[in-house]
Amino acid sequence: MKAVLVREFAPLDQLILADVPPRGARPGEVVVSVKAAGVNFMDGLIAQGKYQTKPPLPFSPGAEVAGTVKEIGAGVTGITPGMRVLVATGHGGFAEEVVTPAVGVMALPEGMDFAEAASFPIVYGTSHHALKDRGQLRAGETLLVLGAAGGVGLTAVEIGKVMGARVIACASSDEKLALCKEYGADELINYATSDLRERIKELTAGKGVDVVYDPVGGAYAEPCVRGLAFMGRYLVIGFASGEIPRIPLNLLLLKTASLVGVFWGAYAKIRPQDNAANFAELFAWYAQGRLRPHVSERFPLAQYAAALDTVMNRRAKGKVVLLVP
Numbered sequence: 001m002k003a004v005l006v007r008e009f010a011p012l013d014q015l016i017l018a019d020v021p022p023r024g025a026r027p028g029e030v031v032v033s034v035k036a037a038g039v040n041f042m043d044g045l046i047a048q049g050k051y052q053t054k055p056p057l058p059f060s061p062g063a064e065v066a067g068t069v070k071e072i073g074a075g076v077t078g079i080t081p082g083m084r085v086l087v088a089t090g091h092g093g094f095a096e097e098v099v100t101p102a103v104g105v106m107a108l109p110e111g112m113d114f115a116e117a118a119s120f121p122i123v124y125g126t127s128h129h130a131l132k133d134r135g136q137l138r139a140g141e142t143l144l145v146l147g148a149a150g151g152v153g154l155t156a157v158e159i160g161k162v163m164g165a166r167v168i169a170c171a172s173s174d175e176k177l178a179l180c181k182e183y184g185a186d187e188l189i190n191y192a193t194s195d196l197r198e199r200i201k202e203l204t205a206g207k208g209v210d211v212v213y214d215p216v217g218g219a220y221a222e223p224c225v226r227g228l229a230f231m232g233r234y235l236v237i238g239f240a241s242g243e244i245p246r247i248p249l250n251l252l253l254l255k256t257a258s259l260v261g262v263f264w265g266a267y268a269k270i271r272p273q274d275n276a277a278n279f280a281e282l283f284a285w286y287a288q289g290r291l292r293p294h295v296s297e298r299f300p301l302a303q304y305a306a307a308l309d310t311v312m313n314r315r316a317k318g319k320v321v322l323l324v325p
Contacts, residue, residue: 003060003095004304009049012308015061017301023099025073030102032085036118037093037301038064039320040151041240044312046091055091062093066108066117067324076102084108088121090265094304096324103272109283116293119151119319120282124291126237126264127155128278130213131163133267134260135233139164141210144200144227146220147240148185149176149317154294156213157183162290165211168203170196170220172314179317183294191220200227208232208255221245225252225259232257240314294318300325 001022004015025031043061045051066086072079079085079102087105092098108117131137143160147153148169160167161184169180170189177188189199200209200223208229214221218241225234225247232255239245252259268275285291296318299307307320 001096002301004062004301005058005060006047007058009047009054009057012044012047012305012312015047015305015308017304020095022097025071025076025099027074028076028102029073029099030069030076030079030085030105031071032065032067032087032098032100032105033070034065034093034096034098034324035067035114036065036324037062037322038118038120038122038151039299039307039311039322040064040122041238041311042122043094044308047308053090060092060095060098062095062098062322063090064088064118064121065093065098066114066120067098069105070097072102079105084114084117086117086121088125088265088268094301094322096301104268106279109286112286115295115298115321115323118321119293119295122264123151123155123319124159124282124293125268125275125279126152126262127159127213128282129264129267129275130235130237130262131156131159131211132278133274134262135211135213135235137163137165137211140166142166142168142204142229143211143213144168144170144209144224145180145185145213146170146191146224147214147216147314148180150215150240150314151311151316151319152215152237153213154180154183154318155291157185158291160184160213162285168200168209176317179294183292196220197223197226200224204229211235213237216240217245218243219245221247222251225257228255228257230255230257234259236261295321297321298323
């Protein structure tokens with residue numbers, strides 16, 4: 001089978017598309033014939049050895065896939081060959097087949113195609129866990145989303161609206177903000193052309209925002225911390241800017257505010273039953289038409305380099321997906 005390979009932790013131009021021998025399912029495992037794979041910022045980081053987990057070499061990047069079950073291992077129940085599924089694999093997804101533990105395999109909701117499904121687990125799982133479990137977002141509160149047109153950001157806008165929040169979407173261009181508006185954002189901030197801190201003050205009449213959702217980091221972090229309301233919560237999602245910010249902790253003290261880390265992958269492994277309940281809620285919202293995964297670009301597997309370049313250079317709006325023939 002064909003697979004994108006990381007032979008050593010190196011710049012992304014060192015990735016190759018190669019023929020590798022397929023592997024069968026061991027006890028507790030499932031082989032999935034991949035139809036689509038989501039492309040995430042973390043995939044580029046993992047391939048370069050810059051992520052918090054480093055798989056043994058060689059490996060394929062690709063943290064989420066959708067496809068059909070090809071084979072099940074001994075002891076696997078509730079999953080049958082031919083079943084349409086999605087799964088967050090962590091790595092291995094940029095390939096024609098992937099072997100994964102059965103415990104994380106989920107049946108596709110009715111009406112969800114493979115491209116939508118491959119773009120669903122990480123971004124919706126992260127944002128739902130962040131806003132519900134970590135941020136304790138309540139109806140009527142104000143949520144500010146940085147990088148709001150990106151993969152996780154756009155889902156935070158969507159889920160924030162479903163949860164009854166007033167959503168302020170922040171992005172680097174008017175084109176990106178137009179997409180956020182389409183997905184329900186109440187207010188918009190272009191942080192490339194305006195003073196982020198002052199705009200937060202203006203839009204909240206000086207009160208500040210209750211929850212900040214930050215997958216970007218860098219220079220935008222401190223103005224948003226200063227823009228928190230009393231007892232606000234700042235959700236640390238990631239650092240797409242490439243810079244981990246240094247926050248003056250006295251700002252949190254003065255606002256009785258909380259700085260909250262969000263690592264959905266660890267949560268899903270440590271609390272699988274709670275994670276399954278969260279996905280049941282997400283799938284119900286999808287069935288009701290309240291969530292609309294936005295796949296902005298589709299690339300064939302052979303064009304993995306272009307897909308990764310689009311994501312790593314922050315040109316993506318919503319999700320980018322690899323389609324596997």
